[in-house]
Amino acid sequence: MDKILKQIRKKCISISNIGKDGNLQSTFSSIEILWAIYDKVLKSDDSFVLSKGQSNLALMVILAQKEIISVEELNTFCKFDSRISMQVDRTKFFNKEIEVSAGSLGHGLPMSVGMAMANKIQNSNGKIYCLVGDGEFNEGTMWESCILASSKKLDNLCIIVDNNKSIYSMIDVGNLDNKFKSFGFSVKNINGHDLNELQDSMLETSELPKIIIANTFRGYGSSTLMNDKSWFHRYPKNEVEKLLNEVDEF
Amino acid sequence: MIKTVSDFIESDINTALFLVDIGVYGFREVLDKYPERAMNIGVFEDGMISVAAGLSLKNIIPTIYGISPFIVNRAFEQLKLDFGYQKLPGNFITTGASYDFSTLGYSHYCPEDLGLIKMIPGFEFISPGNPTEFDILFNSTCKNENPTYFRLSDYSNTAICNTEFGKATVIKQGSKAVVIAVSTMLDKVIQACEDYDVTILYYNTLIPFDYKTLKNQNINNVLLCEPHYYGLLTQEVVDALQGESIRLDYVGLPREIYRNYGTKLEKDEFYKLTIDNIQSKLNNIITK
Numbered sequence: 001m002d003k004i005l006k007q008i009r010k011k012c013i014s015i016s017n018i019g020k021d022g023n024l025q026s027t028f029s030s031i032e033i034l035w036a037i038y039d040k041v042l043k044s045d046d047s048f049v050l051s052k053g054q055s056n057l058a059l060m061v062i063l064a065q066k067e068i069i070s071v072e073e074l075n076t077f078c079k080f081d082s083r084i085s086m087q088v089d090r091t092k093f094f095n096k097e098i099e100v101s102a103g104s105l106g107h108g109l110p111m112s113v114g115m116a117m118a119n120k121i122q123n124s125n126g127k128i129y130c131l132v133g134d135g136e137f138n139e140g141t142m143w144e145s146c147i148l149a150s151s152k153k154l155d156n157l158c159i160i161v162d163n164n165k166s167i168y169s170m171i172d173v174g175n176l177d178n179k180f181k182s183f184g185f186s187v188k189n190i191n192g193h194d195l196n197e198l199q200d201s202m203l204e205t206s207e208l209p210k211i212i213i214a215n216t217f218r219g220y221g222s223s224t225l226m227n228d229k230s231w232f233h234r235y236p237k238n239e240v241e242k243l244l245n246e247v248d249e250f
Numbered sequence: 251m252i253k254t255v256s257d258f259i260e261s262d263i264n265t266a267l268f269l270v271d272i273g274v275y276g277f278r279e280v281l282d283k284y285p286e287r288a289m290n291i292g293v294f295e296d297g298m299i300s301v302a303a304g305l306s307l308k309n310i311i312p313t314i315y316g317i318s319p320f321i322v323n324r325a326f327e328q329l330k331l332d333f334g335y336q337k338l339p340g341n342f343i344t345t346g347a348s349y350d351f352s353t354l355g356y357s358h359y360c361p362e363d364l365g366l367i368k369m370i371p372g373f374e375f376i377s378p379g380n381p382t383e384f385d386i387l388f389n390s391t392c393k394n395e396n397p398t399y400f401r402l403s404d405y406s407n408t409a410i411c412n413t414e415f416g417k418a419t420v421i422k423q424g425s426k427a428v429v430i431a432v433s434t435m436l437d438k439v440i441q442a443c444e445d446y447d448v449t450i451l452y453y454n455t456l457i458p459f460d461y462k463t464l465k466n467q468n469i470n471n472v473l474l475c476e477p478h479y480y481g482l483l484t485q486e487v488v489d490a491l492q493g494e495s496i497r498l499d500y501v502g503l504p505r506e507i508y509r510n511y512g513t514k515l516e517k518d519e520f521y522k523l524t525i526d527n528i529q530s531k532l533n534n535i536i537t538k
Contacts, residue, residue: 091337099307101336104327110297111332114304114312121266121287121310141297148294148301 001221001250002195004065005031009221009247011061011074013236019078021086022235024243025218025225026054029164029192030131033214034062036198037129037160045126047115049100051108052133052162053087060084068097106139108132109159113145116157116209127156129202135166137173143183149209150184157209158202159185162192164216176213185211192216222246251343251402254385255313256280258392259288266305270295270316272345277315295320299328306338311393317351318344318360318401326366333397334370340397341388347377347403347434348478348503352514361503364482367399368457374398375457376415377433377477380406383413383454390415403477405514407436411452418463421450426536427471428464432456432483435475435501435523442528446536456483461490470494471535475528476502499531 008031016022034055037048050059060077063069069084076082083092087103090096100111112130119126136142149157167173180187186206190197192214201212219225223246224239236243252273259267259280267288269277280288287310291298295316302312314321321344322329333340344363351358367373374396378384384402391398411419421431421440424447431439431452443450449467453460464472464487472487474480480502487498503521510520518524 089335091335101331103335104331106297107300107328107332110300111304111307114301114306115308116304117266117301118305118308118310121263121305122308141300144294144297145301148291148297 005035006221006247006250008035008058008061008065010244011064012057013240013243013247015061015074015077016057016235017237017240018075019085020235021078022057023054023086023233024057025231026052026133026162026164026166027058028219028221028225029216030055030162031058031221032193032195033131033160033162033198033216034058036195036202037131038062038066040195040199041129041202043126045124047099047126047128049108049112049115049128049130050088050102051112051130052105052136053102053108054133055131055162056086056088056102059088063097105133105136106141109136110141110145112157112159113149113154116149116154117152119156120152120154127158129158129160131160131162133166134161134163134176135170137167137176138170146180146183146185153207154209155207159209159211160202161211161213162216163213164218166218180211180213185209188212190214193220221250223250251381251384251388252276254388255315255343258313258388259284262311263287264310266302266310266312268298268302268312268314270298270314270320272317273315293320296325296328299325300332302340303328303332303336303338306333306340307336311339311341313341313343313392315343315345317346317358318363319346319358322360322363322366329367329373329397330370334372337372337395338397339393339395341392341400342397343400343402345402345404347401349508349517350404350514352517353511355511356507356509359508361479363399363401364456364478368482372396373457374455375401376455377401378454379409379433379436379452382410386413387415387454401433403434405434407434409436409440411436413454416455416458416460418460419452420463421452422448424448425469427473427532428467428469429473429528429532430464430475430483430487432474432476434477438523438525439475439528442525442532446532448532448536453483459483459486459490461486464490471497472499473528473531473535474498474500474502476500477523479503479505497535499535501528501531
């Protein structure tokens with residue numbers, strides 16, 4: 001694992017502990033995706049939408065890494081009157097560092113579809129990158145949005161699925177690739193922890209709206225977070241050092 | 251409504267129209283002319299509200315036209331989070347006020363829409379009494395920064411009065427009571443109050459509520475006549491007359507699930523949205 005990706009994970013652990021809250025498993029599964037987007041993919045006209053709000057801590061740490069917010073501000077995570085918390089509120093980011101608020105699942109993707117339609121109407125070349133969770137596909141609005149995106153031929157829309165296999169703990173949705181293909185998408189199935197695969201698939205042009213199924217592991221980067229299901233929603237408390245060491249040794 | 255909204259879409263490239271599979275024939279010209287931003291999006295209300303919010307984020311003002319329960323009830327979370335929480339402008343025009351679609355049953359009724367929308371801070375709620383009022387109020391608000399809900403009824407007032415967004419209209423002045431006529435209740439209120447020494451205030455902008463005009467009457471006997479579930483404007487009346495002892499009564503729809511079909515007018519009779527009931531309540535308020 002690249003040094004920077006370990007640094008981001010370790011910062012997430014520390015900040016989660018400061019804020020006394022965290023979804024570290026879901027955060028860790030999407031770190032490579034978010035880093036690839038912010039380090040290699042996004043151009044000035046492009047927009048990023050975090051639909052799976054549970055990864056917001058990783059997003060904030062990456063924004064700090066890219067000096068879009070300050071490192072000091074990370075220490076206000078979840079504090080009263082902070083700009084940053086478990087789910088992001090776009091109205092606190094006056095320079096549009098964050099374009100869409102997150103929280104309730106199944107909203108970010110349809111909003112991204114609307115943004116992609118807007119770019120078509122306004123003849124903007126900007127692309128919309130939207131990170132969703134596989135578990136979000138329990139929401140009807142996700143599939144409705146896919147029908148509309150396909151119908152409108154939104155080739156400026158790229159959906160990245162953090163496929164950390166959440167949905168399979170609820171229902172067996174079968175083969176996601178085939179489902180998305182049948183909805184009219186260009187589908188890529190990649191290793192969601194490989195920066196090169198992520199970058200290449202996101203930048204590849206397509207005449208169809210695109211879905212990248214980024215196969216990931218919950219808690220990737222820490223053996224405890226990967227194996228202990230109790231970490232779905234908790235913060236490290238007395239286990240900070242243990243988790244930091246695991247990231248170093250990963 | 252169709253011409254006013256079509257003109258709005260024609261006048262500005264940064265506008266969009268979504269029909270929820272209703273009004274398609276009426277809007278056919280604008281649908282044909284601007285297919286990229288005027289479309290019958292189908293019965294996809296919840297996701298569609300989010301899609302509209304995405305357009306709004308990119309500074310394209312969306313206007314949505316659908317049947318009230320399918321906008322307010324089905325997509326309430328999207329209205330709350332994608333427009334309210336994110337502070338985005340948009341226009342939501344609904345048909346089928348209360349039980350206008352009487353024969354279709356409770357699934358198509360929405361006497362609670364004001365009560366729900368007023369729970370989303372930042373929303374405006376407009377309940378025009380006739381098509382002319384809609385035109386004036388839509389043109390006043392369609393480009394403002396707030397999400398705005400328009401509650402349209404097929405049963406208009408015949409009374410014509412000056413209309414201004416956010417302002418109540420004084421229809422007549424008296425001394426014994428204030429009768430608040432909300433939207434399509436105006437005709438009945440005017441007829442009922444013909445021989446009474448009362449003030450009639452007419453409200454078609456319900457949020458933001460015009461507190462000042464009510465307060466300025468200096469009358470604390472109030473009869474609130476609403477074409478939706480009764481009492482949804484109680485808090486506004488109480489706030490307007492804060493610090494005063496208020497005698498308040500209502501003419502409006504009971505908070506029941508309606509299962510009786512028939513016509514809209516038959517329901518009005520059954521639920522006492524009638525001139526007789528207005529007068530009966532008024533007699534009670536004035537003589538107590």
